[in-house]
Amino acid sequence: MTSTSLDVERIRKDFPVLSRELPGGRPLVYLDSGNSSQKPTSVVETMREHLAMHYSNVGRAMHVLGSESTEAYESARDKVAAFIGAPSRDEVVFTKNASEALNLVAYSFGNPACADPRFTLGPGDEIVISEMEHHSNIVPWQMLAQRTGATLKWFGVTDEGRLDLADGVVTERTKIVSVAHQSNVLGTVNPVADVVALARRAGALVLLDASQSVPHHPVDMAALDADFVAFTGHKMVGPSGIGVLWARGELLEAMPPFLGGGEMIEAVWMDRSTYAPAPHKFEAGTPPIVEAIGLGAAVDYLTGIGMAAVEAHERELTAYALDALREVPGLRLIGPDSLDLRGGTLAFTLEGIHPHDVGQILDDRFGIAVRVGHHCARPLHLRFGIPATTRASFYLYNTTGEVDALVRGLHHVQKVFA
Amino acid sequence: MTSTSLDVERIRKDFPVLSRELPGGRPLVYLDSGNSSQKPTSVVETMREHLAMHYSNVGRAMHVLGSESTEAYESARDKVAAFIGAPSRDEVVFTKNASEALNLVAYSFGNPACADPRFTLGPGDEIVISEMEHHSNIVPWQMLAQRTGATLKWFGVTDEGRLDLADGVVTERTKIVSVAHQSNVLGTVNPVADVVALARRAGALVLLDASQSVPHHPVDMAALDADFVAFTGHKMVGPSGIGVLWARGELLEAMPPFLGGGEMIEAVWMDRSTYAPAPHKFEAGTPPIVEAIGLGAAVDYLTGIGMAAVEAHERELTAYALDALREVPGLRLIGPDSLDLRGGTLAFTLEGIHPHDVGQILDDRFGIAVRVGHHCARPLHLRFGIPATTRASFYLYNTTGEVDALVRGLHHVQKVFA
Amino acid sequence: MIGESMYQELILEHYKHPQGRGLREPYDTEVHHVNPTCGDEITLRVKVGDAGRIEDVSYDGQGCSISQAAASVLHELTAGSTVEETLSVVDEFTRLMQGRGQVEADEDVLGDAVAFAGVAKFPARVKCALLSWMAYKDAVVRSAAR
Amino acid sequence: MIGESMYQELILEHYKHPQGRGLREPYDTEVHHVNPTCGDEITLRVKVGDAGRIEDVSYDGQGCSISQAAASVLHELTAGSTVEETLSVVDEFTRLMQGRGQVEADEDVLGDAVAFAGVAKFPARVKCALLSWMAYKDAVVRSAAR
Ligand SMILES: Cc1ncc(COP(=O)(O)O)c(C=O)c1O
């Protein structure tokens, strides 16, 4: 069976590594895009060409190379803004990854230098996250609570792997609600509108960790109606070293700066400074220039394919994989086992076999790359009473043939440990 | 005259952009390496090859690509550690740029979650910087003072452009002294040993902003004897998106984490976390993987040439340029006009002509790229009573012929504005 | 060569002989704008008279030939016009400057300011040309708000 | 194919039939180590008798075949040896594991532990093999410090 939505064979040719033969003559079966995706030639070549022939610092330089770099860097911002339907390009802040974007927001709370009541935080105030968060959306809030004396609370997760929006978690004291748009383990897509409604009623701000949604679905800032959205370049066929924070312009204006330094200022005296307007206010120092340009090329690539087609393709793969995995004896899926509100991330355990062993034998023997462990979501694994899972995650370049390879591989693993 | 220390013509062939013809048939004369340097083919190709054929996330992935990326990323750390003579590779923390490294240190002070007396900071405590700092070594400390109520103080700068280590600036109340190793405007190399002695006597820690020294001189952590050293990849023939913080292992252990998230943890529960040992403790989320690998290639390139040879070559160029610029009427050099303790960065004003106009005409007419403005050191310019300067900065690929071109260019500029 | 067109004779002329420079009384509003990229600064005062007619635009500042000449041209263009008229010139000038060299200048509206068309090709210099014009717009908006 | 050598029969054997598993009394020191990369955990107890002779190493934990088998092999190797003797085995094992597959294993010193040589080629798995051994080293050092 081949996908009806995408010409996957053509797409695979755009990703040189997918034709690579691994040591021992194994083909590569890359089912770890939820961890980080592969890069198409257009992204790699855009970066190479810029680094080799057009590179210089941005903003501050006023020569030919400076204007070529600035033009390319700022037009990457235009592309990202268009890709996510941002009301304004000035709401797109480049960071080094999603983690920095999440920390940036966390650090804007409880800063004595910022009097805006939306961002004050102290004992009695509450921060709300969920049990299915990635560590990058847990630890910054723990650290914030430690610094300020605020209380960290969280939504639980149901046995099926859904967000449990129980009463009483969000209260009048809640200042911020920060949850994943799509879980990086369960694949669950969370009901953003419900979360936003809860938060609005309490007067709290909403941050969405969209690291796992923006790469895989059409995502539109206006439709989401959150206050902050964080995501990361390397999971969306872009390079490492670049992430994005989108936020309402009005909030970016109210927030205190996070990193101080060159380019984020308007004027500096020894004893005080004034700051540049957003997005530059949050981009201290030389930004990841070539990385942003690479992300721009990634966004062009995805737009060329069409995010609706990417989503549809992954949906087909997921349906196929859910069926196929059901046939593996002793396999327990962690996360929704229907296609309803879920993405192409399948985490599971195999009775009596540690995920480490599953992953290593899949790799050793068949060149199948999956992720094993707690996937930076240890509390979620504790919730399900397991230390680790094996996770297969799909992207636009994966095929049902690769799902078949995975299933064959799992049978082999079971033979080894029988 | 050609340099005796380096085979510059051969080196220039390693940097493809240096052979580029700019629009209008101008050759490129790149004298803006203090802002950001150009990249040799080896760096560009290392990154391309990795992105295209070996890429995956590091640390967490346990498959062939995961171990190739982890191996390459961690061996970049080994290379950087060796390059700067770090006592231990675990003292090398990868950041996105020097600014992040400087902010990381600033944020480790005055954090209520860290009780180590070296890092507590409040009203009455003092932070010492200097008037010649880059904004990236000013603004983080202003923000820290604002958050904590500590006092920001600074060393002045003499008319010749030297650090004025006046008595009474560093006191018993000083917790941290943070100064540039080499000024990005004046070219001045500061007397590190004197600064360290002053700080030690007061019981304060010392941070060196080595953004302008590590790319241009042999620099050895053990010999410097500072507590923290920050620098940045893009100024040392490496890519954008990668910086380095070196710090004594013992301090990295004592400091609170800065960014929270994946990979910087040991174990996470919903209500608390334990942290990984340094350097990972300070590398939250997916790091700039390919960028670190590119920096590793940059360090290999520089090591292949030899930093002593790079330094000697720049010294020759600087001597030549100091002589040549003296002949330009109305030119005022801002910074030391001898070779003594100075690097290859020459900032100046031209009587009656705004640096903007100087820079633009040099670029328009001759393809000469210099930097104009306050170079992210506005307080230093205020100190000299000028809004801006024109700055030429040299690197291993520059020639005395390019200095001649600059001088001819300046004469032309003076003709236009005569 | 390419960009030297930016340094039109007219710009150099205004730079060397700025019109209306200096801060004068009386005025309704004074604003201070800074271009952080290069440190250029302008202080600008506006005096609006009856029927929204501009009575004086006075200014002082430091900066490159582009920013200084732009202020001088602004002074000339505003003299004797109404706030409304001048704001439409400001809009057209802004459109030209932000057009990345792709926008055709309307000489009827812009007059001498058309000499800045070449600047639009240099994103980093656009702010220089706009500094005084943005300051002016800010000042008249504030005047009106009082 | 390449790496399946890592899954030596001997490792699978120890994994399926772990030696000395379970926490026992009496003990001098108990330590708890975690491998954050994968969540593997071990609790390990050491009882040192006269003349520094190991009387018991008992343990419990969860983890992959490599980490579990390594603990089982450790238990066997330490039984009846002195602290000093076992520490030199730990050192040799550590050297082998951290050798990135370039180090020749000393079978005389390592005994059954030599079966882990293949693991050294997989940096991400080295921590699994070392988990119990590092816990053991930690425990005896703490015992001695008391
Ligand atoms: C002295 C000095 N410090 C800090 C920086 C900041 O480096 P980055 O822009 O890479 O953060 C620079 C360069 O911009 C510099 O010259």
Ligand SMILES: Cc1ncc(COP(=O)(O)O)c(C=O)c1O
């Ligand atoms: C849901 C989620 N949030 C945050 C992150 C962190 O992204 P990054 O590692 O790019 O900072 C990831 C991926 O690692 C993720 O899957």
